[in-house]
Amino acid sequence: MDEIAETAGVAKGTLYYHFKSKEDIFKFIIDEGLKMMEEEIVDKTKHLENPIEKLRMVCKVQLDLVIKYIEFFKTILSQMWGDEERQNQLREILSRYFNLIEGYIQEAVDAGLIDGTDIKVKVYNFFGVMSSTVVYSLIHKDKNANDIIDETIEFIMRGIGKK
Numbered sequence: 389m390d391e392i393a394e395t396a397g398v399a400k401g402t403l404y405y406h407f408k409s410k411e412d413i414f415k416f417i418i419d420e421g422l423k424m425m426e427e428e429i430v431d432k433t434k435h436l437e438n439p440i441e442k443l444r445m446v447c448k449v450q451l452d453l454v455i456k457y458i459e460f461f462k463t464i465l466s467q468m469w470g471d472e473e474r475q476n477q478l479r480e481i482l483s484r485y486f487n488l489i490e491g492y493i494q495e496a497v498d499a500g501l502i503d504g505t506d507i508k509v510k511v512y513n514f515f516g517v518m519s520s521t522v523v524y525s526l527i528h529k530d531k532n533a534n535d536i537i538d539e540t541i542e543f544i545m546r547g548i549g550k551k
Contacts, residue, residue: 392413415474429488443492443544447518447540448537450518451533465522517540
């Protein structure tokens with residue numbers, strides 16, 4: 389808590405006033421970060437009519453944010469495994485994001501634009517491909533971020549069965 393307070397530029401007592409523990413801070417940061425991503429996705433897709441274009445925008449927004457906030461996403465990826473309270477809370481928060489993605493995929497299925505089998509699997513694969521793109525961008529820092537995003541979007545579109 390001392391280190392967090394110092395980094396945040398506040399007194400340790402101020403942290404304890406708002407948060408009981410480091411775990412509370414972790415949950416708050418993850419929750420707020422994913423809310424930011426969800427809000428950005430909804431904002432960038434609300435004017436789009438075509439469900440495929442919405443899915444492309446979801447990819448673009450997520451990948452743009454991943455590159456911009458790489459430390460945040462490295463934390464998410466590193467904390468997804470295990471059965472401690474922190475990992476369980478993270479997966480619970482992520483499920484809200486997965487439900488958002490499922491809505492976009494279902495919209496494309498309903499429009500007859502992608503295959504409707506195993507939608508839940510598609511949702512998790514959608515997230516997984518973008519997560520692995522984080523690893524790729526960390527290893528290949530010399531690659532243009534927009535090129536990585538474009539290639540990932542095309543890969544995902546083929547993978548979810550775009551007709």
